[in-house]
Amino acid sequence: MMTPNRVAVVTGANKGIGYFIALQLGMSGLFSNIILGCRDVQRGTTAANQIQALVQSKADTKIEFSPLVIGDEATHSTFCEKMKKEFGKVDVLVNNAGFAYKGVDPTPFEGQTEKTLSINYFGLVDFTQKMLPLVRKGSDPRIVNVASMAGRLGQVSSELQKKFSEDSLTIDELNTLMNQFKSGVQAGTYKADGWSSSNYGMSKLGVIAATKIWARQEPTIKINACCPGYCATDMSSHKGSRSAQDGAKNAVIPATTENPPTGEFFRDYEISTW
Template identity: 65%
Template sequence: MVPLTRVAVITGANKGIGYFIALQLAVSGLFTDVIIGCRDSSRGAIASEEIQQKISIGSSSSTKMHSLPLIIGNVQSHTDFCERLEQEFGSASVLVNNAGFAYKGSDPTPFNEQTKKTFETNYYGLVDFTEKMIPLLKKGKDPRIVNVASMAGKLKQLSSELQTKYTDEQLTIEQLNSLMKSFEKDVHDGVHRQNGWSSSNYGMSKLGVIAATKVFAREEPSISVNSCCPGYCDTDMTSNMGRRSPDDGAKNAVIPATMKNPPTGEHFADFDVSTW
């Protein structure tokens, strides 16, 4: 039986993988309300209405869909969203951090100018929004966080020395932020490769997400916090080159968001706990 109020929040869910995460959570029957956080309010409203219609036609779920404006990477937008969420719903039970950004391979922006925007959305924005959502999650029933990462976030892209720093069991968010800024500085100075860093801004942003997942899991024991890799999906971000459907990829986030007795601090891929 669904508790009086159980709310799920999915960022960047007006299309692609996020859309199907929202749809699957809505039809699960485990939530009274599902909220799409979207930077484009009109697209968010359209997606919310579409999902509501699909629920009405194809399932017995009584979940209500909502769309609220949210720009991940904009601190004021994070604050406004959380304040409105608290006023209208009081709490949240699940947060799926799905919003992400990636430059296309054909983009002419130089590598050292791509780091800032990629990190603002994929890493710093996710961390700040999560920190603001945690008090609301602590008020929720069976609270969970699922961070959508990527196979590009693997540890092996770093030197062994840097891998040790990112996997340190005493690592804090403040220290992790410092590591991420060190990468940014070394990219700016053109010495990132010789200092043991990755050659992928996107990969580093998602590696940071997985590392942050493990820190949050350790620091917030009352919340199940996991990350996932949806796989290489057929979405706008991959220029529709992916071999997996976004509907299928979404399941990798939905599993830790809905399963009974979920683990914490784990990484999911191909529908099960995987290695980092």
């Protein structure tokens, strides 16, 4: 079976939801190449081989692993250069890689802020900004940012809600807001200032806000965010009520469906409210 000359990149795809996003994209027959961007070489290589074995009977799609550490800007640049050299474009980018502290982790709240935001928000933003020139060259280009219902707008004060949802908000201004949250945490004033009591929730709120900004700024690209749901993965200590396979569908739908919307938030396989 011949597949279109289209390239998809899925970050954090060596296990869990990202693994099934990559697998389902491969099974769709819509891509000639799917790149798994992962930090762990052994796990990434193993996942690529496993997905390749499952996909090959359905589609003529090549599954590859490429090193990528979201939050490490040097690897962001190296990865993008490799995509530019090998393909000259990226048609679909799924930003799935993420991090969350376990509930039993003894690290204090203020000690969790920097790492959580540096991966889930600032890392995703930097990587996406670097990838945009390649995605603009794609055929029917899409970006899907895996967020969460934890990123709901209502977790911050009404004043902050207006700032995060402002139609004129820019990425630079959003970065400033996220840094203000970090500063408030370190100063111990974040609650009084109207910020959330969830580092993870704030990181995903930032992702959804960034999604809407990019959707306004990039009219040729369909850019959406999604919530996979509470899935049984390592991140949830396998306590989730939804399988990773089913959760992945929330990202695959906006990545593959014909004529999708842009700037929306998908949950439970349909457009939802932020």
